[in-house]
Amino acid sequence: PPQVEECYGFSVRxxxxxxxxxxxxxxxxxATLNVCLGPTTANGVAGFxxxxxxxxxxxxxxADAGERAQKSIVHAPGVALIHLGQHLHQAAPITGGIRENLxxxxxxxxxxxxxxxxxxxxxxxxxxx
Numbered sequence: 001p002p003q004v005e006e007c008y009g010f011s012v013r014x015x016x017x018x019x020x021x022x023x024x025x026x027x028x029x030x031a032t033l034n035v036c037l038g039p040t041t042a043n044g045v046a047g048f049x050x051x052x053x054x055x056x057x058x059x060x061x062x063a064d065a066g067e068r069a070q071k072s073i074v075h076a077p078g079v080a081l082i083h084l085g086q087h088l089h090q091a092a093p094i095t096g097g098i099r100e101n102l103x104x105x106x107x108x109x110x111x112x113x114x115x116x117x118x119x120x121x122x123x124x125x126x127x128x129x
Contacts, residue, residue, distance in 0.1 A: 029085030048097030
């Protein structure tokens with residue numbers, strides 16, 4: 001079956017007095033698209049401070065996924081990031097302003113999620129459209 005046939009989308013908002021961060025987790029998806037919607041100020045600067053995305057290893061692939069050092073990525077308005085759903089990640093706390101993101105989880109029909117690569121790379125070659 002194809003790796004991605006369906007997607008589920010939602011938005012998240014980080015702000016003072018609401019959600020400031022998202023603890024480390026993996027997604028219920030084969031792959032995730034995370035788009036920072038902003039906002040931006042009138043001069044094009046991000047309307048928030050902090051809130052970096054932090055990544056570790058990939059569950060079910062890296063034996064030490066949860067022990068790996070975190071790698072920080074600054075998420076700016078207009079930037080889209082795609083990653084494996086099983087990649088451990090979190091959103092660090094914002095320290096000011098508001099940040100909104102559009103999230104799309106991609107998975108197979110009926111919510112099917114592949115959590116590991118094929119043992120034989122040729123096995124999956126015919127599955128892609």
